[in-house]
Amino acid sequence: MSILVYAESWEGKFRKNTLEAISYAKKTSSLFQTDVKAVTCGIIDNNELERLGEFGANKVVSYPNIIKSDGKAVASILQQEVEESQLIIFSNTFNAKIIASRISSKLKAGLVTNVISYITNSSDICVKKQSFSSKAIETVRLKSKIGILSLSPNAFEIKNDSVDVVIEVKDQKIDSEIIILGKDINKGKISLSEAEIVVSAGRGLKAPENWGMVEELAEILGAATACSKPVSDIGWRPHSEHVGQTGKAIAPNLYIAIGISGAIQHLAGVNSSKVMVVINTDPEAPFFKAADYGIIGDAFEVVPKLIEEFKNLKDN
Numbered sequence: 297m298s299i300l301v302y303a304e305s306w307e308g309k310f311r312k313n314t315l316e317a318i319s320y321a322k323k324t325s326s327l328f329q330t331d332v333k334a335v336t337c338g339i340i341d342n343n344e345l346e347r348l349g350e351f352g353a354n355k356v357v358s359y360p361n362i363i364k365s366d367g368k369a370v371a372s373i374l375q376q377e378v379e380e381s382q383l384i385i386f387s388n389t390f391n392a393k394i395i396a397s398r399i400s401s402k403l404k405a406g407l408v409t410n411v412i413s414y415i416t417n418s419s420d421i422c423v424k425k426q427s428f429s430s431k432a433i434e435t436v437r438l439k440s441k442i443g444i445l446s447l448s449p450n451a452f453e454i455k456n457d458s459v460d461v462v463i464e465v466k467d468q469k470i471d472s473e474i475i476i477l478g479k480d481i482n483k484g485k486i487s488l489s490e491a492e493i494v495v496s497a498g499r500g501l502k503a504p505e506n507w508g509m510v511e512e513l514a515e516i517l518g519a520a521t522a523c524s525k526p527v528s529d530i531g532w533r534p535h536s537e538h539v540g541q542t543g544k545a546i547a548p549n550l551y552i553a554i555g556i557s558g559a560i561q562h563l564a565g566v567n568s569s570k571v572m573v574v575i576n577t578d579p580e581a582p583f584f585k586a587a588d589y590g591i592i593g594d595a596f597e598v599v600p601k602l603i604e605e606f607k608n609l610k611d612n
């Protein structure tokens with residue numbers, strides 16, 4: 297059994313999710329007494345490629361000419377790099393979902409998404425995965441020769457485990473069926489899917505001009521901002537902030553929900569948060585059942601007080 301990781305990059309850099317996948321692979325490689333090979337697509341400089349060695353990648357194969365958002369092209373590159381009996385590791389990002397399912401069908405490889413546990417027995421490959429919008433945990437056994445695991449973001453630690461790394465750059469090109477015409481990047485903002493803390497708000501805030509306090513609280517905490525679906529549907533906040541069943545699924549260490557009722561479709565995207573704090577005027581709001589901590593109160597009174605307290609804490 298050998299281990300291959302798809303090392304996804306964003307704007308030429310590897311982010312937290314990718315490092316989690318490399319650390320996961322490194323830990324698993326000791327169980328199987330094998331090496332970790334990472335494959336990456338898109339333009340990434342050598343220092344960044346070498347950085348994967350700090351987390352346990354023995355080899356990094358880079359394809360600078362492959363468009364990383366072309367799932368079909370990336371899947372065929374990974375297929376090329378797969379060996380006879382292999383475990384392929386992804387972080388469960390939007391792109392990975394497309395790529396992993398393509399490879400799974402091409403190679404007749406078992407695919408487990410939203411993985412939240414390590415493999416503990418090399419002769420019986422079983423993992424736990426989140427299912428039913430994180431309301432249940434399933435244990436799944438891999439039977440196929442090639443297995444694919446897509447890891448739930450924020451579920452595994454990043455471990456510095458430096459090894460000597462061999463870098464190989466392959467200038468292969470694949471005629472892409474898509475052309476990227478432009479990119480609209482939220483520069484300077486903390487990425488929602490990677491944030492350790494998320495401050496989120498819903499219709500309870502009444503109007504878009506009331507988001508100042510949400511942004512201020514997020515800034516003090518070093519958090520990303522999110523919102524419920526209706527809030528982005530009516531244009532109070534950008535769609536990129538919408539979390540839930542039809543939006544982004546996130547798993548921060550702390551999720552603060554302000555003026556959000558906690559409908560099942562919203563919870564579907566935030567249930568994996570480690571700690572959830574809810575601020576709502578209605579003690580019967582369903583979110584309180586899912587919350588770890590609840591504040592029954594008016595957001596317009598509670599949030600400014602929280603901001604003041606966090607500022608005091610920081611100043612001292």
Ligand SMILES: Cc1cc2nc3c(=O)[nH]c(=O)nc-3n(C[C@H](O)[C@H](O)[C@H](O)COP(=O)(O)OP(=O)(O)OC[C@H]3O[C@@H](n4cnc5c(N)ncnc54)[C@H](O)[C@@H]3O)c2cc1C
Nearest residue numbers: 498499500524525540541542555556557561562577578595
């Ligand atoms: C197919 C489908 C998919 C969906 N997907 C999603 C999804 O991905 N994400 C999502 O979020 N929703 C989704 N929804 C919508 C979901 O069902 C809810 O309607 C939505 O989450 C409600 O948003 P909300 O909590 O902001 O608003 P509301 O339900 O209007 O709740 C507002 C809350 O604010 C509280 N409040 C009011 N004033 C204050 C105040 N001053 N201070 C504090 N609290 C206050 C109220 O008590 C209330 O609980 C989906 C629905 C469907 C049918």
